[in-house]
Amino acid sequence: MPEQARIASRYSLAAGLLAGLVCAGAPALAQSPPDFSGANLGWIAVGTEWTAVPGGPQPVKQDPAHRYVPNNTGGQPTFRIADLNNPNLTQFAKDSLKKTNEEVLAGKPMWSRSARCWATGVPGFILTPAQPLFFVQTAQQVRMLHQHDNDVRRIFMNVPHSANVKPSWYGESVGRYEGDTLVIDTIGLNDKTFVDNFRTPHSEKLHVVERYRLVEGGRFLQTEVLIEDAAVFIEPLKVTKRSRRVEQSLVEWRCAAGEINYFGYDADPVPTATTPDF
Amino acid sequence: MDDRRINSRSVLVAVFALPILAGGAYGQGAPDISGTYWATQYNAKIQIVGGGDLPLTPKGKAAYDKNVAGLKDGSITDDARKYCTPDGPVRNLATPYPFEIFQAPPGQITIIHELNHQIRVVALDKPAPKYEELVAFPYYNGHAYGKFEGDTLVVTTLGFNEKTFLDATGAPHTDELVTTERIRRTSPTELEVVVTVHDPDYYTRDWQARFVYKLRNEVRLEDYVCGEPHRDITSVAGVRRP
Numbered sequence: 001m002p003e004q005a006r007i008a009s010r011y012s013l014a015a016g017l018l019a020g021l022v023c024a025g026a027p028a029l030a031q032s033p034p035d036f037s038g039a040n041l042g043w044i045a046v047g048t049e050w051t052a053v054p055g056g057p058q059p060v061k062q063d064p065a066h067r068y069v070p071n072n073t074g075g076q077p078t079f080r081i082a083d084l085n086n087p088n089l090t091q092f093a094k095d096s097l098k099k100t101n102e103e104v105l106a107g108k109p110m111w112s113r114s115a116r117c118w119a120t121g122v123p124g125f126i127l128t129p130a131q132p133l134f135f136v137q138t139a140q141q142v143r144m145l146h147q148h149d150n151d152v153r154r155i156f157m158n159v160p161h162s163a164n165v166k167p168s169w170y171g172e173s174v175g176r177y178e179g180d181t182l183v184i185d186t187i188g189l190n191d192k193t194f195v196d197n198f199r200t201p202h203s204e205k206l207h208v209v210e211r212y213r214l215v216e217g218g219r220f221l222q223t224e225v226l227i228e229d230a231a232v233f234i235e236p237l238k239v240t241k242r243s244r245r246v247e248q249s250l251v252e253w254r255c256a257a258g259e260i261n262y263f264g265y266d267a268d269p270v271p272t273a274t275t276p277d278f
Numbered sequence: 279m280d281d282r283r284i285n286s287r288s289v290l291v292a293v294f295a296l297p298i299l300a301g302g303a304y305g306q307g308a309p310d311i312s313g314t315y316w317a318t319q320y321n322a323k324i325q326i327v328g329g330g331d332l333p334l335t336p337k338g339k340a341a342y343d344k345n346v347a348g349l350k351d352g353s354i355t356d357d358a359r360k361y362c363t364p365d366g367p368v369r370n371l372a373t374p375y376p377f378e379i380f381q382a383p384p385g386q387i388t389i390i391h392e393l394n395h396q397i398r399v400v401a402l403d404k405p406a407p408k409y410e411e412l413v414a415f416p417y418y419n420g421h422a423y424g425k426f427e428g429d430t431l432v433v434t435t436l437g438f439n440e441k442t443f444l445d446a447t448g449a450p451h452t453d454e455l456v457t458t459e460r461i462r463r464t465s466p467t468e469l470e471v472v473v474t475v476h477d478p479d480y481y482t483r484d485w486q487a488r489f490v491y492k493l494r495n496e497v498r499l500e501d502y503v504c505g506e507p508h509r510d511i512t513s514v515a516g517v518r519r520p
Contacts, residue, residue, distance in 0.1 A: 039386040039401070119503055136380045136388050138312075143380065143390060150395040154499060169501040249386075250399050252417040257363050257441070258355075271504035275520045276359035278320075278374060278511065 033177040034213060035137060036221060042132025042147070042250065043221045043243035048112075048197050049127070050225070050239035057088035057235050060097070060198045079110040082198040089200075093232040096201040109267045112197050114148055116268040117255035119169035121193025122186045122208050123225045125153055126241050133243060134250045142175055142182065149255040155184050162188075167204045169193065182212040195227060195237075203231035219245050308381065309429045311461060314499065315469050315491035316376040320516040322446040324368065327472070327486040332449060338480030345448030354448075357441065362394045362504035364418035366442025367435065367457050368449075370396060371471055371489045374514040376497050379469075387424055387431065392499045392509075400424040400433050409454060412437030416453055430462040444475070452479045467493045 036043070048070075050059040062068040066081040081104055082097040089097070104110045114120045114128045126133065131147040142155040155175040165172045165188030172188040186208045195202050209226040221243040228236040256270040326332065334342055348354025357363040365373065375393040382388065387400035398419055406423040415421075416439035424433040436456045444451050455477040464470045469491045476484045500509055511517050 037383040039383050041383070119501060136382050138380065138382055141380075143378075143388070145388075145390070145397055150397045152390055152395070152397065152499075156498070169503060249401070250397065252364065252397070252419055254363055254418065256361055257357055258361055271362065271506075273360055273362065273505040276356065277508060278359075278517050278519050 031179050033137075034180050034182055036182070036212065036214070037135040037137045040247050040249050042134045042246050042248055044132045044246050045126055045129050046220075046242045046244055048129045050196055050237075050241060053224070053238040053240060056238045057233065058086060059237060059239050060086055060089070060196055060200045062198075063101070079104045080198050081105070082200070088234050088237065090230075090232055090234060093200060097198060100199045110199070111267060113194060113199075113268070114255075117149055117270045118268070119151060119193065120146075121169055121189055122153070122171055122173070122206075123195065123210065123227060124193055124197075125151070125170070126210075126223055126225075126243065127197060131253065132246050132248060132250070142184075145250055147250055147253050150250075150253055161185070167191075171206075178211075180213050184208075184210045184212070186210070195229075195232065201232060202227075202229045205229055205231060215242075221245070308426050309431075309463065310381070311431055311463055311469065312379050312381045313469075313493045314376055314378050314495050314497050316494045316497060317372075317374060317489065317491050317514055319490075320372060320374040320511075320514045322516070322518075324372070324445040324447075324449055324487050327488055333482040333485055335478075335480055335482050338450060338477075341450035341480060342448060345443060345450055349448050356443075356446075358394060358443075362502070363441070364394055364396045366418045366444075367420060367438055367451065367455060368444040368473055368475060368487060369442060369446065370398075370419060371459075371473060371487070372445065374511045374517045375502075375509070376494060376499055377491075378499060387433075390499065392502050394502060394504075398422055400431075402426075406434045406436060409436055409456075413453065416440075418442055420455075420457070430460050433457075433459040433461065435459070450480055451475075451477050454479060464490075469493065 052058045060082050063081040063083040067078065068080055069075040069078045071077050081101050084094050084098055100110065120128055125144065125146060128146060128148045134145040136143040136145065140157050142157060144153040144155065153170050153173060155173040157175045159174055161172055161174055167188055167190040169190060169192065171186045173184050173186040175182060175184045189204065189206045191202060191204050194200055206229040211224040213222055215222040223241045225239050225241065226236055227233065227239070345354060349356060358365045364370065370391065373391060373393050375391065377389060377391040380388040385402050387402060389398040389400065396419060400422040401424070403425050404423055412421050416437055418439055418441060420435040421437040422433050422435040424431050434456065438451065438453055438455050440453050443449055455475065458474040460472045462470055471489045472486055474484055474486050475481065502508060
């Protein structure tokens, strides 16, 4: 394109954008985009399981035949055993969970994947307990920074998904603001992570839509999560998670500075490079 | 009256909405150093400004010799490459992977590296505490405090642990190290970081190193999981993959 034409097209693009802003300005600004960020503002997940949306399919829960005792509740903690009678699970999901159940019952310490320093993926990212999640927000980008292992999710605002997404731990997330809600749409997830802390599996076709908004005067961050994966759920699963507002700053936090294997258990290995990257 | 209230509310909302809508520079009048950056040159051994060798004290030389020998015979592990722990001071500036700088949230600069889950939070316009106050909470990448001086972000970092090297050859530091980084755009597409190293136990004088990065906003940072294949970094001169 000749230089003059390029300049002309750039100016007409700028003029168009400006006109769009002026026209759309009033309604767009009347509802400010929600801001979950702050130099001294984080969000800690309340509980480590999904809450069902009334009337919808239930997420995986504890098998009633086995009592689950979480940490710090007074009793000897146990590992989770998934209830395989959940009617929304496909046979693939049941088979995978049955194998996990059997490993737990055989004595394998089934610590969460995050406890073994692996990326938690989507939607598991917001189920990591005890440590806060932080937001960095600009017009084009949102970063979700989890203090746990200083893990990062990247959300690209107001753009479509790429035509070809290579599967990765956190996939490709695109976002938009809808009134007081940040909507994040994620695809391109690898199948190495789990949908929940029962280790419900998923395929690379997993599609997750998260809707984040402030509730109760900003004391909590409420997330509605739509989880679609026909390989795992017969009907798409809709669940919620709440995170509690805390006034603190993100600090450096390392999960593994070497192999961790307390008591010599046969636990999942922590991520390790057998040869240096460079 | 109602109409006026609505108008004033709209203006107020618009003002609060601006930081997110504006995106780039926060901190009224602060220069914009935000963006995605990627080095074009990697040096395993640190290149000090003015050339020459590291000005090591006898104690520093002994520590360096021990590190070099240990890394060679395997008695010392390079945790940053084996367990992907943070690269730590100065070595993190030599990264051959891209990184991002956000001038957000307000009151903070957030530096997010692709390599090794490193997030550096720089508290803006807050005085850096004394070493004694931070010694109980040492971090790989230290505690960072920054302020703008003209076009330059000046970051003072201290409160380091002693688990890292200043470069990939094993240049040592103590937990009393203080670094001062001067970060600025030298052109619309280039970022410069000049770091001053102050660690009198191991170095006879303060010394500096300079790092230059290209603005690469078209690059999206990727997940980094230890031991997995990662992005192609052969475009960065000096990188050797085993």
